[in-house]
Amino acid sequence: MTGPTRRTLIATGAAALALPGLARAQGSTQLAIATGTTGGVYYPLGGALANILSRNIPGMSATVEVTGGSIANNQLLGAGRVGLIFSQVDASVDAVRGEDRFRGRPVKVRAIAVLYTNRMQVVTTAASGIRTMADLKGKRVSTGAPGSATEIMAFRLIEGAGLDREKDFRARERLSPAESTNAIKDGKLDAYFFVSGVPTSAVTDLGASPGVQLRLIDHAEYVPKITEKHGPVYFPEVIPAGTYPGQTTDNQQMSVANILAVLDTMPDAMVRQILETTWANRADLATVHAEGRNFTLDKQKTAAAGxxxxxxxxxxWKAQGATLA
Incomplete structure (x- = not known):
């Protein structure tokens, strides 16, 4: 669906209902779902979710919105332009608290499901000479698309590693993962940050490119310093060797959980219907991306939701047997 068509649906929702992101007309319900960039994981999972809801809930038409990512999604939710979002926990925590990009404009975000883990990937090639976070100094980097959770998480990692995002790079771009991969191929970029489930298509594309030796930079050592300042929303994990073409070693990195979220004003009946339908058809999510398999009952924890x-x-979730604690 084209961008203007999606925007028309959202505008219709704002005019037709006080409930943000939803429109009802002639017995139908239209739900706008904010996802992310096309090179990430939110977008294909969002498409699968929209199909599940549209196919199985009578009268519902769910559509996906391509966005910059989690920060933009929480802002869109707060503005009433979408009804359901994919989001990293750190972005939604900031939104609820009215901090950082949401300063003075808190959003009453409420989790409805914990999905899978998003992994910070600091992506480069052997030809760049970059082996550590310190080696990024003086290089050309991208810290993610504007409005993405990649950007805020990249800033926190850069600070935790003792670098200055304004002074220490030869150039700092704000590109999507697909744009970043193309820029590295074209010799215009040395490294980029991207937070997503794995594998993600843009990194796979880079690793599979002829003459390219992919390298992922370790950074898990900085997690304690980052969580000391920003709270326990991040945790160390490993991207196993072989996850991407040419990835020969495990990558010690920083992760954060992902959630599906709505505003506190969404009616209970609508939330139940969305969850019942999605949970019953969750196998469909795994058909579009491997991370769909990680939408499991044991992930439904209050601490993970943030x-x-x-x-x-x-x-x-309590009725399904989740302990939540």
């Missing part, structure tokens, strides 16, 4: 549960979601 922000308060929507009451209907909390009741749903």
């Amino acid at each position: 922000v308060p549960w929507h009451p209907a979601a909390e009741a749903f």
Whole structure:
């Protein structure tokens, strides 16, 4: 669906209902879902989710919105332009608290499901000579698309590694992962930051390029310093060797959970319907991306969600047998 068509749906929702991101007309319900860039994981999973909801909920038409990512998604949710979002936990925590990019404009974000882990990937090639975070000094880097959670997480990692994002790079771009991969291929960029599930298509594309030796930079050692300042939303994980073409070693990196989220004003009945339908058809998510397999009952933890549960979601997961604690 084209951008203007999606925007028309969202505008219709704002005019037709006080409930943000939803439109009802002639017995139908239209739901706008904010995802991310086309080179990431949110977008294909969002497309699968839209198909699940549209196919199985009578009268519902769910559509996906291509966005900069989690920060933009929480802002769109707060502005009433979408009804359901994919988001990294750190971005939604900031939104609820009214901090950082949401200073003075808090958003009443409520989690309805914990999905999978997003992994910070500091992507480069052997030809760049970059082996450590310190080696990024003086290089041309991209810290992610504007409005993405990649950008805010990259800034926190850069600071944790003792670098200055304004002074220490030869150039700092704000590119999507697909744009970043192309820029490295074209010799216009040395490294980029991207937070996503794995594998992600843009990094796979770079690793599979002829004459390119992919390298992922370790950075898990900086997690304690980062969480000391920003809270326990991040944790160390490993991207195993072989996840990407040419990746010969494990990558010690920093991760954060992903959630599906809505505003606190979404009716309980709508939340239940979305969750019941999505959970019953969750196998469809795994057909579009491997991370869909990680949408499991044991992931439904209050600590992982980061922000308060929507009451209907909390009741749903308890009924499914999740402990939540």
